[in-house]
Amino acid sequence: MTTIIWPKQFxxxxxxxxxxxACQGWGTDEKAIISILGHRNxxxxxxxxxxxxxxxxxxxxxxxxCELSGNLERAISLWTLDPADRDAVLANETLQKSxxxxxxxxxxxxxxxxxxxxxxxxxxxFRYKHSLEEDLASFTTADxxxxxxxxxxxxxxxxxxxxxxxxxxxxxxxxASTLHQEIHGKAFNNEEVIRIxxxxxxxxLNATFNIYKDIYGHSIxxxxxxxxxxxxxxxxxxxxxxxxxxxxxxxxxxxxxxxTNEDALSRVIVTRAEKDLKDIKELYLKRNNISVDxxxxxxxxxx
Amino acid sequence: MTTIIWPKQFxxxxxxxxxxxACQGWGTDEKAIISILGHRNxxxxxxxxxxxxxxxxxxxxxxxxCELSGNLERAISLWTLDPADRDAVLANETLQKSxxxxxxxxxxxxxxxxxxxxxxxxxxxFRYKHSLEEDLASFTTADxxxxxxxxxxxxxxxxxxxxxxxxxxxxxxxxASTLHQEIHGKAFNNEEVIRIxxxxxxxxLNATFNIYKDIYGHSIxxxxxxxxxxxxxxxxxxxxxxxxxxxxxxxxxxxxxxxTNEDALSRVIVTRAEKDLKDIKELYLKRNNISVDxxxxxxxxxx
Numbered sequence: 203m204t205t206i207i208w209p210k211q212f213x214x215x216x217x218x219x220x221x222x223x224a225c226q227g228w229g230t231d232e233k234a235i236i237s238i239l240g241h242r243n244x245x246x247x248x249x250x251x252x253x254x255x256x257x258x259x260x261x262x263x264x265x266x267x268c269e270l271s272g273n274l275e276r277a278i279s280l281w282t283l284d285p286a287d288r289d290a291v292l293a294n295e296t297l298q299k300s301x302x303x304x305x306x307x308x309x310x311x312x313x314x315x316x317x318x319x320x321x322x323x324x325x326x327x328f329r330y331k332h333s334l335e336e337d338l339a340s341f342t343t344a345d346x347x348x349x350x351x352x353x354x355x356x357x358x359x360x361x362x363x364x365x366x367x368x369x370x371x372x373x374x375x376x377x378a379s380t381l382h383q384e385i386h387g388k389a390f391n392n393e394e395v396i397r398i399x400x401x402x403x404x405x406x407l408n409a410t411f412n413i414y415k416d417i418y419g420h421s422i423x424x425x426x427x428x429x430x431x432x433x434x435x436x437x438x439x440x441x442x443x444x445x446x447x448x449x450x451x452x453x454x455x456x457x458x459x460x461x462t463n464e465d466a467l468s469r470v471i472v473t474r475a476e477k478d479l480k481d482i483k484e485l486y487l488k489r490n491n492i493s494v495d496x497x498x499x500x501x502x503x504x505x
Numbered sequence: 506m507t508t509i510i511w512p513k514q515f516x517x518x519x520x521x522x523x524x525x526x527a528c529q530g531w532g533t534d535e536k537a538i539i540s541i542l543g544h545r546n547x548x549x550x551x552x553x554x555x556x557x558x559x560x561x562x563x564x565x566x567x568x569x570x571c572e573l574s575g576n577l578e579r580a581i582s583l584w585t586l587d588p589a590d591r592d593a594v595l596a597n598e599t600l601q602k603s604x605x606x607x608x609x610x611x612x613x614x615x616x617x618x619x620x621x622x623x624x625x626x627x628x629x630x631f632r633y634k635h636s637l638e639e640d641l642a643s644f645t646t647a648d649x650x651x652x653x654x655x656x657x658x659x660x661x662x663x664x665x666x667x668x669x670x671x672x673x674x675x676x677x678x679x680x681a682s683t684l685h686q687e688i689h690g691k692a693f694n695n696e697e698v699i700r701i702x703x704x705x706x707x708x709x710l711n712a713t714f715n716i717y718k719d720i721y722g723h724s725i726x727x728x729x730x731x732x733x734x735x736x737x738x739x740x741x742x743x744x745x746x747x748x749x750x751x752x753x754x755x756x757x758x759x760x761x762x763x764x765t766n767e768d769a770l771s772r773v774i775v776t777r778a779e780k781d782l783k784d785i786k787e788l789y790l791k792r793n794n795i796s797v798d799x800x801x802x803x804x805x806x807x808x
Binding site for chain 2: 320323327331332333335336339340349353356357360361362363364365366368373393397400401402403
């Protein structure tokens with residue numbers, strides 16, 4: 203799935219029939235399913251799903267759920283979903299866990315475009331009858347450090363940022379110093395940090411981060427105090443600053459774990475495949491002297 | 506404008522020509538302009554504006570700005586704008602003031618539907634190259650009571666609520682008691698109040714307010730502590746609970762002031778005319794023994 207070439211001509215009906223065939227008989231022909239769906243783009247996958255529904259009166263995703271299992275089922279299902287719907291599923295999936303991976307939420311909130319983020323929130327509401335912010339905010343915890351993390355997450359998820367290129371140099375100056383003060387100050391104060399990171403546009407924030415580096419001589423992400431809140435904050439900043447570099451790091455840490463973090467791995471591949479996976483792979487190769495494909499192939503035993 | 510009857514057949518070109526005529530010569534024929542635009546619905550006004558642009562290569566709103574003045578100019582301009590764009594202008598207008606009327610923001614955030622609120626935020630970004638939440642949140646103030654008010658406003662403005670009818674009785678129970686605790690408790694704690702009011706759906710909140718009344722024997726809006734924060738909070742609750750009753754009260758207090766609050770008056774009339782102004786007027790009459798029309802006519806000298 204990491205290097206996808208779409209066929210220009212394809213028949214959704216034939217694809218649907220071939221997938222059905224692969225599901226019949228003793229054992230599922232997983233390779234056949236991957237070789238079909240893995241080589242269809244978003245629009246083509248939609249057509250295959252429609253054709254499958256039309257011919258067999260059955261949802262393709264339900265069929266795959268029955269036939270496949272584990273990580274493969276998860277990856278193929280996510281891949282078959284619409285991007286906004288897929289993000290809604292990913293967000294809900296992590297919020298159901300006792301120890302949610304907040305990176306999923308931060309990626310959706312800080313890397314998707316404002317309109318794409320909206321589409322995710324719409325899809326989430328439609329699926330779960332709650333708003334995403336609502337589910338996020340209603341996590342209750344007695345741990346004040348966790349409360350602050352949730353406030354930060356609700357802040358960035360609620361954002362509907364300006365997405366133009368214009369920014370204000372004076373605001374960048376003043377907010378660079380506010381950020382420094384609150385991150386490195388002794389009073390544990392996070393309100394302004396959350397306000398700035400969850401309302402300013404990407405262009406404005408990047409201007410602020412650049413000025414921060416000029417004033418303090420190091421990147422805003424260096425020298426953070428320890429703890430979960432600051433690690434979440436760093437993720438937010440990295441997602442806003444340089445999504446590709448961020449994803450390359452997520453891939454590396456997912457693969458380098460003793461037991462590979464398959465969720466993170468498939469999430470990055472599936473959500474970026476049709477966007478910037480090529481660039482992320484180049485960055486990965488440059489930094490790790492091994493290609494993602496090789497590393498992934500090793501982990502996924504060739505699937 | 507308070508009782509509008511739309512003509513079924515009308516000519517945008519004739520309207521544009523008649524408005525142009527009313528603007529020519531010595532003095533503007535204000536009554537003619539009102540009698541035209543005041544009797545066209547949203548779609549018809551859009552067509553008139555397009556026809557005006559087509560014939561005279563001039564924006565109708567700019568023309569009106571030159572010809573009319575003061576409150577009349579403001580009301581007719583607001584009336585001629587698209588609802589989402591109009592709300593964006595109203596919000597920005599009040600945020601420019603040294604003493605903003607936060608009711609404008611609360612009405613937009615809590616009374617418009619989730620999709621309409623989004624349309625306002627889109628229009629705001631397009632006009633002002635900032636997001637509405639950004640402009641709201643970047644008000645800086647040393648007054649902690651004001652900071653809390655701004656947090657509440659940013660919260661409700663950022664909301665993208667679930668707008669279905671489903672709600673959770675258990676959540677309503679628990680959040681009714683949380684609200685009571687935070688509003689009437691001794692610790693000045695507002696985080697949970699803001700979280701609840703800015704993420705829960707209208708259906709969920711109304712269930713919570715009803716249970717509140719059952720448990721504590723009085724409406725949630727009774728017996729509030731004094732101060733600006735609680736008065737803002739009360740406005741939020743009133744807007745969510747019963748928008749029509751809220752607007753009837755805004756009208757009454759606008760008219761009953763020694764110097765009529767023309768901004769509030771025209772805001773309610775213009776923004777509700779094509780929605781529920783009829784019901785608001787009925788409520789007003791029932792509670793004040795005088796019709797809005799009479800009261801408005803008195804104030805607006807017949808315009």
